Every structure is written in C-alpha cells, then in structure tokens.
Amino acid sequence: MNKVAIWYRHFGVPEQTLELETAPVESLTPGLMRIRMQLSPVNASDLIPVTGAYGHRIIPPLVAGYEGVGEVITAPETWSHLVGKRVLPLRGQGTWQSLVDCPPEYAIPVPDWICSDLAARAFINPAAALMMLRLYSPEGKRVLLTAAGSDCSLLLGQWALRFGAVSVTGIHRSAAHATRLAACGITSVSQEDAGAIERSASESDLVFDATGGKLATSILQHLPETSTFVCYGLLSGIPFRQHHSRPFVRWFHIRNYLNSMDIRQWHALFSEIWPLLNTSSYSGAVRYPVASWKEAIGFYRESGRSGKPLLIMN
Structure with a gap:
C-alpha cells in the first residue's frame, strides 16, 4: 500500500x-x-x-x-x-x-x-480569530481590520460584532470583497483610499492587522493614543514602523498560546468554535x-x- x-x-x-x-x-x-x-x-x-x-x-x-x-x-x-x-x-x-x-x-x-x-x-483561522478576541475584547469598541477579505479577518469582524463591538470597519484590496463584508455588517474601505483609511484609523479603538508595511504604518500614525494595535500577520512581507510609544502594539502568534494549552483547554477551544463557525459567513x-x-x-x-x-x- x-x-x-x-x-x-x-x-x-x-x-x-x-x-x-x-x-x-x-x-x-x-x-x-x-x-x-x-x-x-x-x-x-x-x-x-x-x-x-x-x-x-x-x-x-x-x-x-x-x-x-x-x-x-x-x-x-x-x-x-x-x-x-x-x-x-x-x-x-x-x-x-x-x-x-x-x-x-x-x-x-x-x-x-x-x-x-x-x-x-476549522483550526488556523477560527482558532486565531477567537483567541485574539478573547485576549483583546472588542466589547464597546470600534474595531478596524486589515486584509478584510481574508478568512481570518472575516471571522474577526463577525465575531467582534457578536461579542459587543460598536462597529467594525474592514480595509480590503479588491472591490469584490465589499458586498460580502457589508452582508456581515462590516463597513468596507478600499486599501487605495488613503483618506478613508486615515479617518477610520482616527476613530478606532482596536486594530487587528495582518498586512504590516505602509498600511500598518499609516494606521499607527492616525490611531488615538489609547487604542490597541494587534499585529497577527505580515502579508505584505514588509515590517511596519511605529514612530511613537503609543498606541499600544501587541503581537499575536497562535503557536505561542497553543504551547501553553493543556488537553482540556485544547478541546474546549473547539467546543466554542463549532457553533460559532457553523453560523458565520x-x-x-x-x-x-x-x-x-x-x-x-x-x-x-x-x-x-x-x-x-x-x-x-x-
């Protein structure tokens, strides 16, 4: 065989x-x-x-x-x-x-x-999205997403709204994603619209970034100092630059958290993922x-x- x-x-x-x-x-x-x-x-x-x-x-x-x-x-x-x-x-x-x-x-x-x-x-993107939202609660906050057309970002946006986010805005590269984002209650912004990105950043409390590069650098420059910026990917292949000590920048690597989970916590994670995933776009x-x-x-x-x-x- x-x-x-x-x-x-x-x-x-x-x-x-x-x-x-x-x-x-x-x-x-x-x-x-x-x-x-x-x-x-x-x-x-x-x-x-x-x-x-x-x-x-x-x-x-x-x-x-x-x-x-x-x-x-x-x-x-x-x-x-x-x-x-x-x-x-x-x-x-x-x-x-x-x-x-x-x-x-x-x-x-x-x-x-x-x-x-x-x-x-059901593992990579759902687990990452859920773990980030548990670490950085969206309740009562205005959330901004990059790479909003990606599976992980799409789940982040939907679940942030379920967990009490005031609003979710998603920055996307392709206009093809705008309709799907709107159907999920996510306000879409083109990655080419620098003005809209700056305005969205200036009104955001919590950012989940998967791109890095110039986009992340621009968002950081316009975020309120009290905001939190969570980097969980670098799809652009280019690091971002933070020019000031605020807003707070946090890094999320799923492997760092998986290694600290015991077997009970590991299975409990999926007990929460299954019903969420089954009722999400x-x-x-x-x-x-x-x-x-x-x-x-x-x-x-x-x-x-x-x-x-x-x-x-x-």
Missing part, C-alpha cells in the same frame, strides 16, 4: 519547491492514531514556512499543511470509539498527505452537523485533486477570490 504526500526538502518558492511524492506506508508508531485524510486547505500559514521564513525553528524535509479533516482508520484502544469517525488530526504530521498519524489526545472529533468542507478549515470551498496542488496554490494567490482551495487527499 502506498500513500501520497506533498513534501518540501529545502526552502524556496512553494510552487517551485514542493513535490508530490508517493511512498510505501510506514508502520504505525504505537500510541498514535492513523487518519485517512479527506480534505486539506491551502492557507498562508501552509505556504510561508516553505519559503524559509521560520527556518530558525523548523528544518526540512517536511510534509506541508497544518490542518484538514479525515477519517480515523486505526486508533489505540482508549480512542477506538473514533474509528470510522471524522477528526481534525492536528499538532502532528503535515496534513498535505493521504495518511496522517497524530497523537490521539490532540485529534478533534467533528460534530455530525459540520460539513467536511467547513471542518477542514465563510468563504466557499473550491476543491482540487491533490495532483493539481499547483493550480490550488495559484487560485489561493488570486486577488479578490471568494473561495478557499481545498486539496482532495484521497
């Missing part, structure tokens, strides 16, 4: 570095659970490590991918009730492969009322066979896309 996996054996541009490989299935390490993967999404968090941006803490060769959904085919006796059930095999091996072995205590069972297209994307899924992984990445990079590419692993 063979399995397929998308590997990177050195750092580089993902489209040029990743390789789809076929190899015999290894014996299952005692104590681990084996999952036959169904769907794995393409996220920025999957592609950035391939470039070497995190070369100080990860070393190839590695299988790409950090989330996805699959069916349990083998499990230790304590978890045998999950055989045949869908789970998220997280915090183990890379998920861009047809079989994943993971520690069973970290596998997240998927409720029957969650479809697989949604379950496959989220990008539609666009499926690609695993052999078409380059096309999936190409679609992911398209400006203004409204769908999320999912790799069909079986």
